[in-house]
Amino acid sequence: MVRVCVIGAGAAGLCAARHLLVEPCVSQLDILEQAPQLGGTWVYTENVGYDDFGLPIHTSMYKSLRTNLPKEIMGFPDFPVPESDKSYLPAKDMLAFLKLYADKHGVTEKIKFRHHVQLVIPKQTPSGELWDVTYKNLTNGAIETKEYDYIFVCNGHYNTPFIPQIPGLKEFKGDVMHSHDYRVPEVFAGKRVLTIGAGPSGMDIALELTDVSKKVILSHHLKEQPRTEFPDNLQQKPDVERLEGNKVYFLDGSEDEVDVVFLCTGYMYNFPFLHKSCDIVVEENCVEPLYKHVVNMKHPSMCFIGVPYYVCAFSMFDLQVRYYVRSMNGTFSLPTPEQMAEHWEEEKRDRAARGFTRRQAHMMGPDQADYYVSLAEESGTVPLPPVFTKVHNDSSQKFLDNLTNYRNDEKYYASLADEAKTKTLPSVVTKIRDESMIRFFHNLKNYRQDKYKIIDDGTYEIISNGKREVIC
Numbered sequence: 001m002v003r004v005c006v007i008g009a010g011a012a013g014l015c016a017a018r019h020l021l022v023e024p025c026v027s028q029l030d031i032l033e034q035a036p037q038l039g040g041t042w043v044y045t046e047n048v049g050y051d052d053f054g055l056p057i058h059t060s061m062y063k064s065l066r067t068n069l070p071k072e073i074m075g076f077p078d079f080p081v082p083e084s085d086k087s088y089l090p091a092k093d094m095l096a097f098l099k100l101y102a103d104k105h106g107v108t109e110k111i112k113f114r115h116h117v118q119l120v121i122p123k124q125t126p127s128g129e130l131w132d133v134t135y136k137n138l139t140n141g142a143i144e145t146k147e148y149d150y151i152f153v154c155n156g157h158y159n160t161p162f163i164p165q166i167p168g169l170k171e172f173k174g175d176v177m178h179s180h181d182y183r184v185p186e187v188f189a190g191k192r193v194l195t196i197g198a199g200p201s202g203m204d205i206a207l208e209l210t211d212v213s214k215k216v217i218l219s220h221h222l223k224e225q226p227r228t229e230f231p232d233n234l235q236q237k238p239d240v241e242r243l244e245g246n247k248v249y250f251l252d253g254s255e256d257e258v259d260v261v262f263l264c265t266g267y268m269y270n271f272p273f274l275h276k277s278c279d280i281v282v283e284e285n286c287v288e289p290l291y292k293h294v295v296n297m298k299h300p301s302m303c304f305i306g307v308p309y310y311v312c313a314f315s316m317f318d319l320q321v322r323y324y325v326r327s328m329n330g331t332f333s334l335p336t337p338e339q340m341a342e343h344w345e346e347e348k349r350d351r352a353a354r355g356f357t358r359r360q361a362h363m364m365g366p367d368q369a370d371y372y373v374s375l376a377e378e379s380g381t382v383p384l385p386p387v388f389t390k391v392h393n394d395s396s397q398k399f400l401d402n403l404t405n406y407r408n409d410e411k412y413y414a415s416l417a418d419e420a421k422t423k424t425l426p427s428v429v430t431k432i433r434d435e436s437m438i439r440f441f442h443n444l445k446n447y448r449q450d451k452y453k454i455i456d457d458g459t460y461e462i463i464s465n466g467k468r469e470v471i472c
Contacts, residue, residue, distance in 0.1 A: 001027035002149040002328065005133050007120070007273070009033035009111050010040020011098055012306035013154035015076060015317040018105040020152075025329045030146065031107070032135055034058070034116040038102055041158045042095040048181040053138045055116060058159045060180045060267070064208060065091045068200040070452045073312050073432045076101065077319075077382075088448035114138040120151060121275040122299050129301060150328060151302040152321075153271060157309075160270035162285070163263065164196070168243030172261055179205060179264045188213045191259040194248050196240060198222050202264030207445060209262075210234050217248070217256060228445065269307070278302065286361035291340035292375060293362055294320050295327075300334055310365040315384060319372055323379040332379050432460060435471075439464075 004026055006016050017031050035058060037043060044061040051057055067074060070087035074094070079101050081089070102108040119134040134145040161178040163169075169176065179201055185208050193213045195206040198220030206218045210231040218230075219237045230236070237256075241249045249255045269282050279298035281288055287307055289297040296302040303324045306317055327334050335343065348361070356363065364371055369384070376383035432452055439447045451463045461470045 001025060003028040003147070004030070004150045004152065005131070005146070005148040006031045006152040006154055007117050007133075008040065008154035008156060009035075009038040009102075009107075009113075010042070010154065010156050011314055012156065012317045013040070013152070014038060014098060014102050014107055015314065016152045016154055016305055016321045017107045017110060018076075018101070019318075019321045019325055021106060021110070023325055023329060028148075029110060030148075031111045032115045032117050032133075033111050033113050034138065036113050038108065038111060038113075039095045039098050040156050042091055042098060044091055044095075046183055048183065053116070056159070058156070060158050060182075061091050062179075062182045062201075062205065063184050065201075065204070066448055067091075067094060068204070068448075069312075069436050070432055070450070072452050072454060073436075074314055076314050076317075079104065085451075086448075087451050117273045118143070119275060120273050120278060120302075122277055122302075129299060131301070149301060152324075153274075153302065153304045154306060155271065156306065157269050158267050160268045161263070162266045162268045164265050166196075166240055166243060169261065172243045173246045174259045174261065176261045177263065179262070180267070182262075185209050185212045188260060188262075190214050192257065193217070193260045193262055194219060194240075194256075194258040195262045195264055196220075197264035197266065198226075199264060199266060205262070205264060206234060207231070215258075217258065219248075219250065284358040286358050288361075289341060289344055291334070291344060292323070292378075293371075294324055294375075295334060295340065297337050297340045297344065300327075300337070300340075308362045308364045308368070308371065310363050311368050311371075312384075316368075316372070319375050319381070319384065322381045323375045326379045326381060431471075435462075 002025055004020055006013050006020070006029065009017075009031055013031060013033070017029065020026050020029050034055060035043065041059050041061060043059045044063060045057065045059060047057055049057060066088050068088070071081040071084070071089050072087060075081040075097070081097050082100075099108070114137065115135050116138055117133060117135045119132075121132050122129055123132055131148045131151050132145050133148060133151070134143065136143045159180070161180045163178065179197075182205060188209050189212045191213055192215045193209055194217045195202060195209070196219045198218060202220075203218075203226070206216050207230070209216050210233050213233065216234045217237050218234060219240050221239050225236070237254065238251045241251050243249070243261065246257050246259070247255055248258055248261075268285055269287050271280060271282070274280050278296065279289070280296060287304065290304060290307065291297050293307045294303050294305070296304070305320050305324075306313065308316065326332055334340070351361070372384040375381070436447070436450075439450060449464075452460055453463075454460045455470070459470065461468060
């Protein structure tokens with residue numbers, strides 16, 4: 001019998017807890033969450049900076065956010081998002097879904113809210129390696145240290161802003177803001193805004209700012225230019241060379257004047273509570289040494305859920321958790337530390353040969369289907385059916401094709417009842433995710449009007465602008 005600590009009650013932590021609560025080998029489960037509610041990054045608050053306890057505000061949620069992936073590939077394998085007439089949902093609906101999921105599986109009542117993890121440290125005992133976790137009850141100030149057999153790190157990775165090294169940024173005469181602190185567009189009314197970064201949120205926010213700003217300059221280095229038709233007051237530019245005063249100089253030799261530099265430059269992995277003896281190192285946003293992007297190779301009784309990105313997140317969380325729990329209960333044995341290290345080095349060499357940078361160590365995208373299969377095959381658990389991958393690909397294509405309208409495509413998915421019965425993660429989810437991202441780039445304004453419907457494990461349909469298309 002083992003004692004387990006789950007750090008974080010966002011989607012990854014809730015998923016871990018849901019499986020651990022029904023695992024016979026688990027005798028004690030503590031879920032530690034520093035916020036007053038569950039949901040992690042899906043929680044919206046108008047507050048920015050620091051909370052009432054002096055801790056950095058965790059969420060990066062802005063008021064108007066809608067999912068950039070269809071809800072049909074955002075549920076859990078055994079718990080799909082409830083049916084509705086829209087595929088792309090507002091954040092409040094996703095938060096409500098997570099609350100429903102947690103309540104259904106008896107997770108909510110087990111969460112210790114307002115408990116801030118301060119330190120996680122391994123220790124050697126006669127019976128093997130154990131963990132001491134020190135946490136603070138933010139309500140009464142009490143500090144406690146408890147001993148555990150296993151640690152699940154589920155603290156998310158959309159909360160620590162990445163600030164690029166741009167010459168002149170610190171001396172810029174106007175305002176500088178990161179998207180982590182963005183909530184509503186009104187603060188940019190009448191201003192000339194330089195938006196740096198063209199990920200899904202960067203694109204969304206840049207488009208939203210055109211409604212109130214005098215001018216928006218979208219600086220990016222996308223290999224494929226978005227084919228969407230942007231408003232007249234939005235101009236695309238290459239990467240920034242430098243800033244001087246209120247002037248911005250671009251790599252193509254052009255220049256302009258701006259009032260605000262708005263950084264949509266992503267986030268860094270951050271685990272401030274891990275003692276150095278945990279042997280986890282983050283350099284250039286590469287977390288290592290992690291086997292399968294999950295297992296701490298130096299201390300295999302610690303796992304990380306949710307590190308990879310450009311994935312079908314909730315389904316991947318579920319698969320990662322099931323993979324690791326099966327190693328805990330003896331269903332299968334993890335490789336030796338030496339074998340895990342060899343696998344990781346081989347993966348890094350392979351990804352480097354295919355053009356991935358070190359900063360992209362955990363970026364899946366086209367690799368995600370193979371990643372899911374590898375987790376399922378090694379642990380003997382159920383893989384993701386191919387249709388998820390198809391829908392993922394279709395959604396990604398829509399993103400590229402119509403940035404302004406891809407969320408309005410009239411698409412929807414049927415219930416995943418068959419997959420839910422077997423706890424299968426259909427690979428159609430991955431397909432839909434990729435398709436949604438492509439459609440995002442092509443029609444930012446309207447891609448969320450698309451509706452998806454899953455027909456079977458390998459087939460789905462899209463209804464976009466009144467036209468129906470079946471994709472196998």
